Ligand SMILES: Nc1nc2c(c(=O)[nH]1)N[C@H]1C(S)=C(S)[C@@H](COP(=O)(O)O)O[C@H]1N2
């Protein structure tokens with residue numbers, strides 16, 4: 001893992017017009033409800049959480065199901081750096097330099113069967129180290145679950161991250177392995193993944209099962225489709241200062257227009 005991170009560091013690309021969100025903000029302003037509901041809770045409770053050993057289970061409609069220990073999972077890949085915007089459904093955003101590999105490389109390896117149409121992801125449940133899991137007050141059910149259509153999972157932008165800013169993922173950002181889907185609201189980018197299942201039917205996801213009118217399965221970033229309780233037309237790009245919030249226009253698909261073809265036959269207001 002260490003060697004892979006060193007190698008990847010040589011490939012750092014510039015972020016175009018975007019300014020990278022400082023490491024400090026990326027790692028101290030987080031949503032990871034297993035570690036608590038406040039933005040500072042994950043840094044506080046997961047800062048030293050490096051769960052090991054880690055394995056990823058692959059099951060369902062797939063030719064090569066089974067358990068992949070993290071080292072084995074990463075062995076064939078040369079890590080890439082991807083600088084992506086991350087837009088949270090709450091109305092803030094960041095620009096983060098991730099390290100990892102495209103999810104499609106894993107799909108090719110495990111070979112979903114012809115029956116597979118959806119992919120479901122599950123996060124780890126580690127009650128001992130996760131105060132949000134122990135709390136009786138959380139609105140969410142564990143494990144945290146997310147899902148994608150197989151075509152979305154196979155899109156070249158869909159990424160599995162194992163690091164950020166040239167180092168391995170901090171606990172609060174989803175160590176040791178998390179999904180990053182840059183054209184969707186941040187809640188789709190599930191952290192600390194232990195299981196990937198290939199399914200015939202669309203899976204029910206954590207946020208959709210909690211409030212289906214507010215958090216749809218697709219969750220594509222869209223300035224024209226408001227959340228029932230707030231507008232999605234604009235966003236606060238972090239870091240901002242209290243009296244100078246850095247507010248910018250939100251873009252369709254978070255600016256990643258190359259994914260539009262995935263939804264050409266879909267009414268984005270109905271399939272939000
Ligand atoms: N397991 C799990 N994954 C999760 C979450 C969570 O609470 N639990 N929060 C999501 C939300 S709402 C966002 S905005 C992003 C935040 O990622 P970051 O903290 O690395 O910026 O993680 C997503 N992945």
Ligand SMILES: [Mo]
Pocket residue numbers: 031087088089090185186187
């Ligand atoms: Mo979010």
